[in-house]
Amino acid sequence: MTASPHRWLFVLTILVGSFLLFLVQPMVARMVLPRLGGAPMVWNSAMLVYQALLLGGYAYAHWLGRFAVRRQAAIHIALLLVASLWLPIGIAQIAPPAPGQEVLWVPLLLTASIGPVFFVVAAQAPLMQRWFALDSRSGDPYILYAASNLGSFAGLISYPALVEPAMPLDAQSLGWAAGYALLFLLVAGSAAARWRGAAATFHGVEAPREPRPALRRQIHWLLIAAVPSGLMLSTTTHLTTDIVAMPLLWVLPLGLYLLSFVIAFSTLDGVKQIFATIAPALLLITGGQALLSTGGGTMLLALMSLVMLFVVATALHGYLHHLRPAPEHLTLFYLVMSAGGVLGGAFAALAAPLLFNWVYEHPVLVLAAAALLPLPALLPWDHWLKIARPTPYVAALLLLAVFASWQLASAWDGTLGGMSWVWAGLLLAIGLLVIAWRWAYIPVLILLMLGIGGLDTLEKGRHGMRVRSYFGVYTVTDDRVHQQRRLAHGTTLHGLQRTDPEHRLEPTTYYGPQSGVGLALGAAARLAGPNASVGIVGLGAGTLSCYRRAGQRWTIFEIDPVMVSIARDPAKFTFLSRCAGDTPIIIGDARLEIAKQPSGRFDILVIDAFSSDAIPLHLLTKEAIGIYARALKPDGILVIHISNRFFDLEPVLATEAKARGWAAAIRMDPAGHDDSYSALTASNWVALTARKERMDQLTGGLRPRDEAQEDGAWVPLEGRAHFDRWTDDYASTLPVLLWKHLIGGRE
Template sequence: MTAAASPRRWLFVLTILVGSFLLFLVQPMVARMVLPRLGGAPMVWNSAMLVYQALLLGGYAYAHWLARFAVRRQAAIHLALLLFAALWLPIGIAQLAPPAPGQEALWVPLLLTASIGPVFFAVSAQAPLMQRWFAADASAGDPYYLYAASNLGSFAGLISYPALVEPSMPLAAQSWGWTAGYALLVLLVAASAAARWRGAAATPKAAEADAPRPTLARRLHWLLIAAVPSGLMLSTTTHLTTDIVAMPLLWVLPLGLYLLSFVIAFSTLTRLTMTFTVVAPAVLLGVGGLALLSSGGGSMMVAFASLAMLFVVAVALHGYLYHLRPAPRHLTLFYLVMSAGGVLGGLFAALAAPLLFDWVYEHPILVLAAALLLPLPRLIPWDSAFGLAPRTANVAVVLLVAVAAIAAWRMVGDWTGRYEGAAIGWSAVLFVIGLFVIGWRWAYVAVLAMLMLGVGGWSTVQESFTDMRVRSYFGIYTVTDDPYRHQRRLAHGTTLHGLQRTDAGHEYDPTTYYGHDSGVGLALDRAPAEAAVGIVGLGAGTLSCYRKPGQHWTIFEIDPAMVAIARDPAKFTFLSHCAPDTPIILGDARLEIAKQPPGRLDVLVIDAFSSDAIPLHLLTEEAMGIYARALKPGGLLLVHISNRFFDLEPVLAEEARARGWAAAIRMDPGPPREDGNLTGSNWVALAASPERLAQLTGPLRPRDKARDAGAWVPLEGRPHFDRWTDDYASTLPVLLWKHLIGGRE
């Protein structure tokens, strides 16, 4: 009997699809659930991914251990485990005390493990286990194609969450829906066990029985090949979610492509896999050559190119892994080592790298590791075309690498932070040489490293030998001087996060989004002399220079690294000069404001959107209720909603409508382009009464006059817009698709 006609093949495929769908549907779902407690930092998702990979490894180890028994005993043990794990249903978040500042990296894995650990562990084992049960039938054939089905189910689970589940269902309904899916999975596993209950001959075929156990070297090779795409997936995620938005829609893109690469590599699409393998070295040169670029790398074009590189390289490496697969007898060992490789890559990218590096050096390191492991079929067989002997070809390669070294040296000297003139020419030379030396691994890796250093990499490395860049759990902050514009700048990732003028007499002028004509500038200039003011988000400390004598200010900041930067007079002097005694409360602002006495603040400023990421938990009904409690009856709430990719007006407009608040927006266009100290900004003001709002805004103006100095206009909502709550919030309705596709404005 052929594999195509093997008994109950459809049942095993369906069981694997359902289990994998549930496994990867729960990942973004739980990440969404923990947003009110953890915020939207990219490292939260990376920490979550590390937990998932560790639990997946545990599930694969359990499946490998279980494979030593007869199928009947395996089924009894596994079904008992599935029923025990059901005690953790429906899915919810464990009630643990919040972490102390700086302890998030350890607390996040603990919270997620306590919340879904047993369920995730039990479900993660079913893919290798079902393949093992499938292969127990002597006529079943090669079970490895089922791994492609497994990853297809995983991909479907990931994509369906942001596209279908999150926009249409509140979290409580999502949790109960997942529980129903889990019940279906238990029934399918029981049916699969019944299908092999009688004919479960665990005796392998003669050819399989003679298959030797894979050597230690082969297992280490599997481990490394599996580790690199896993690490690349996380480092690509860090880039995307730092400069766009920390939400499941973009969290799942790198992971979804990573899973889709398994679908292609472990399927019967051999020619397609070979195509990816042939083009992967060239793609790695073209996109991986930008991996050390720390300025100007935040465009959507670079982001999409990084995703393309991840996908192509992952298909090539996973195809190579499939080529090195053992006989089905050692199937669970193979998947166990693969899973261990995934955890190894995750440990490096999510845990070790933030502690070891002050920048995302894990990304170029993983790119180079991919170059060391990729198959390197000749893209341009120039040596055979010219009939060169191997020794002559090797000499030619040495000469080409020498030319590449000269080109890289010239690029380092010519690099100005932008692609201009000579830099474009020299990078083209390096890229072409890289194409010619594919096939000579040492030369290919050397040219790729030179390209990285030439395209902005040298300046990135040099910054690490200063104290002007720091990395924390929440991001990478770089302080730079621009002597021509007389500025000191603070960047979060690739986005300007603060600026102080260095020309005499203007050091304490408000800059960037906080000028006197901005919404927050107008509000703080008019705040009473003895007002109590709360500021959420410290930045470089620019707003502190609005403090007047007699006012009582409190600043809420989640990142200790940001506090250290703002308080260091060698970096920025806003805080030390204007408000040195202002208390700074460390921790998540929503949680910390909830601890404050009620009715204490006259003005509360929410400016916590680092880069263009949106911490959803700061804009929900529950969060607004916390702010309202902290404000006096006549208090004023200011929310900064400047964003390249999301229109947040409807969110706040619906919140104001539901609460009966008055709301207006100040859309400050900023100064002419020649003034590089101020930028345009959008600030929303909300108050419980129109009279209090009118004290700030005066008569509201029509939208066509919104750009007049000091003009406030009515906040515009949308019909049928759903209010954001902790239980339901979808960013798809407010996504500016044209900006997402077109990049920065």
């Protein structure tokens, strides 16, 4: 008697396995946060590790296919048992990296922590599809890949929405282990459903329906798979660097990337055709802005970038599905696809930061997508006009595009205003007309990129004024009209020095004399004597060094060696060289480095470690504050910068202060809020101390909130009822997310 296909069992097994696979990714990222921080490139490095392990799992599933199904099942179940020795999931104890070695250390840490478990779970999707296809009544096994990615998407989204807010890390790890046990039972059940089937293996049962795909075809698969993978990571970097630096955007590109597989490998042929038709046009509209580095933090550009990623990835993955082989070559197909994912990820996460001083991998991958996409004519004007040989007309349109691009570049003022819109619209219209001719379509796309901000972006990268490191892209620009030199990390200002000789050493931006940190450091001698010991976390352009006075002992903590080289270069900024050139700078993660300091060392400790607008969550937990408290003297003052466009961090510190019985106050300095060219910037600084009398000495007494605009006014920190204290084991950013700012973009 022939066994039933057991379709539901295979679908459930694939859903559970894929759900666990993508649930563990953000969970482990959360676990390693105290050791890695939250820079975008950390996420990209983690994604590369996951892709490499996925490739290993797919290679293992392909290798396993040479055996009869009984032996496949025995090997795989045994491997699942061995991998269970890594449960419950925890972080491997590996020595921290030397400065500059993070790019290698992050993959090593993640591989040692979850490598075996991730590897064996990654293999279940292609393996289950192969077992599923062993029964001739089961139908097309590729449909299960849509189910696999649906499970992956559910796992990814459920973590920030459901798991993280509801469970501490220990409970999350135990819950994942329970899910792994369920997966083990489902895999065993799937194996039992097939090993009595008529077909024990593909070999020797029937002649293959098609020969092994040629190498050229496999390379085609590889490239088509590589571009969406790289584009997913480059979109993440592009958004968090130059459009809007918001951490939640790190998850969205991956989620859309997974959803693109769900559609592409489904039976919705009409929907897939719609994506294939609009993808080239959308690539012109949004990809034409891929070289734009003056996005100004607008959510519109962020949304457009995400839509482009989703549509283009769906079109490319739909094309990949169209090129799929017969089921007997299924595991080879997925192996090559996975290798393409690793190739695209390696280019975006490893090669690009070494090769480029900006996120140039993004426009490169946009062009690669243009070279690989099917290009159905959006506007078949040659057929409408009954033109038998349209090539001369297309060439004329291309020449017109060159002229329009030159005019656009000449009129570019950074805002796309006036005539610039006319030329950009003309260039776009030409691009839409020549979509069906790849030799014309790609040049028009390049011209759009150069015309819409590209030349400006390329110019900023000259003369060493832009530097890229593992932690981000730093750009130094001169504003000769307002006599300012600015240091930007993506769209976030990290330092400003006035270039007129009379004021060049005045504290600027968030660090003005009436800011919370300015008031605290200005009072250091009065509070702690002439030999006050001060610790500064986060160097920036070195602006805070202006507050150092003779006799004071300062120590600066900075994670990025590139930032140190910028601040120490008097050709760029002179704050540090003129005010505190002999100040020791400790390179490394501040939390780890402060933990190494002697107890009771600092009178004042300043935490100013934001990476763009990303929350340094690992620097704000109970355990982190405990490290600072140990490094402070009993009456020391902790000063923390919480200015942020997207998160209200007051409740976090208010809850922490209440739990410790500390005095806490906030200084909300409105300086320069309405003037983008002002040397001073609005800022929020929180002061915490274990002794109330010390707080009174600093603030002179707290004022009511309605007097917060008064110069030098400190006001009480506001908490929230039932707000959960952040710890290394439990912290959720959703309760402090400013949704109205998220929708409206930068204020």
